[in-house]
Amino acid sequence: VEVRVYGNDPQSIDRSTYDLETDKITIFRTQKRDN
Template sequence: MIGVMGNHLTETRFRRVDDYSVEGYATLQQDRSVEFTSGEITLLIPEVDEIHQMDNFTDRPTVEIHVYGNDLRGLNRCRYNLETGKITPFVTEKYDNC
């Protein structure tokens, strides 16, 4: 769950539309884009609806709080390059934005 406490946040969700046949690459299609303002929340459902991008298109910082159902440290995760389709795996070692 991600809650916006101040300013705005634009969340863009993506769907994976390829057949998973090329390891390390994915074809993503934009599903939707929604702007959230102070007091609103968004939910991510692992393995169902979690490929997303968060942007702040304003000139002010956005304050948000993230609540996870699990500790992200040690969790295998991925970054998707929208231009090349490359998937880069990573493991969160520590919280670097706190």
């Protein structure tokens, strides 16, 4: 199970994932993409 939290800025989104099984929180940033 992953819980994802998205930032308020769509240009540079900070996301954090929390793994209930490993009790680990990972924060990472997605780059802006032009589709």
